[in-house]
Amino acid sequence: MAGNLEDYRALGGVAFALVRDRSGTTQVTLKKGVADPVWFTLFGELPRESIVEVDGVVRRSEKSNRGVELFPSAVRVVSRSEVPLPLGVVDKVGADLDTRLDHRVLDLRKPAVRAVFELRGSVLAGFRRAFVERGFLEVETPKLLRQGAEGGATLFAVEYFDQRAFLAQSPQLYKQMLMGAGFERVFEIAPAFRAEPSDTIRHITEFTSLDAEMAYIEGAEDLRATLDSVVRDALGSAKKELTERGHPLAEKIPDLPRPFPRIPFETAEEWLGRPGAELDFGTEDEKTIGARAEAEYGSPFYFLVDYPTAVKLHTFYAWRDDANPRKTGYFDLGFHGIEIASGGPREHRIEKLTENMLAGGFDPKNFPGYLEAFRFGMPPHGGWGLGIDRIVWMLTGLSNIRETRLFPRDRYRLDP
Ligand code: ATP
Secondary structure (H helix, E strand, O other): OEEEEEEEEOOOEEEEEEEOOOOOOEEEEEEEOOOOHHHHHHHHOOOOOOOEEEEEEEEEEOOOOOOEEEEEEEEEEOOOOOOOOOOOOOOOOOHHHHHHOHHHHHHOOOOOOOOHHHHHHHHHHHHHHHHOOOOEEEEOOEEEOHHHHHOOOOOOOOEEEOEEEOOOOHHHHHHHHHHHOOOOOEEEEEEEEEOOOOOOOOOOOEEEEEEEEEEEEOOHHHHHHHHHHHHHHHHHHHHHHHHHHHOOOOOOOOOOOOOOOOHHHHHHHHHOOOOOOOOOOOHHHHHHHHHHHHHEHHHHHEEEEOOOOOOOOOOOOOOOOOOOOOOOOOEEEEEEEEEEEEEEEEEOHHHHHHHHHHHHHOOOHHHHHHHHHOOOOOOOEEEEEHHHHHHHHHHHHOOOOOHHHHOOOOOOOOOO
């Protein structure tokens, strides 16, 4: 085997080296008179976390952590660690998050930290499976754009030869254009960039967005029913897979036997004691709504449905109800009081769409490629965007969304 030297203890006639690879930590036992005397010196002076290769015979052992120990026949140093370590890998005392993220490669060596990314990998695989089973095609849309879709405040401008471009805040416009291209059902799992000025535990500047778009929908409920079953299937299959592997985080994924409750925006406003206010929900509001939904429906997930137009004014692509233009078909999906997804039916009629653009302060002239998709036949369609980091964050119960990304980016962090 080969791995990192976690610890070495010499106790008279016997010495133990603990060597960690991704499957766990193995005890290597050196017995005086049996093991090569050189190895005692080698392990004794080798810094922790160096990489060693050990060949030998594995024997059952009641006393060692994995029920086996390795008696070496050959030992080789592969890569020597510098000292001191800026971050302990096996220290019992936890370092603060900034120190951990500054030395993320060492932090990621901790089995409990790696476990988060194993859970994340299973959740992503679960989503891919659930979409493919429903006839969705996986697509990749451009991340370098001329125009953003979610408003100017959170756009990152980049120099693009002799022009200015922006990093994609979402694949919104492109997934709609693919509905104009006749793809009917698409999904994308890709980075989205937001210049989030506020420093919160739930915002990062680069996150992974899971987006889907569907054509020929009859209304918002078609979208919700799909999102609802996709989330339940994806998490169900991730839980099954992790349980079969005996993964320590398998139990973090809740059983979700029933569809999620649909809570009208107006009901949530009443719960908050401000009926008819038509204001967007803030962080504390979302927490209150999440707790109430959990108490009333016994579900950690819940939809907030029928967002008022007043709250979605800048979401120019959101369909407004013709019979009641104060309402959109937009909904959010919440999980433990945190918004994890947002979506709804889109406006597919170009006249209405350009009206919405103007009402939201967008100039239709800036969106020629997008609008062209609506000029030559566009089916009714809709979709949603779901934050993978947010769902992993809520599943694991970690203190900060940054812990769900390998190398998180925020206002102050571009390195490592
Ligand atoms: P919020 O109000 O929480 O800032 P938003 O309304 O800006 O979110 P949307 O534009 O609706 O979010 O994006 C859809 C989903 O993308 C959100 O529900 C969330 O899961 C995720 N998301 C958006 N911005 C971020 C961010 N800065 N960091 C992490 N996830 C994000």
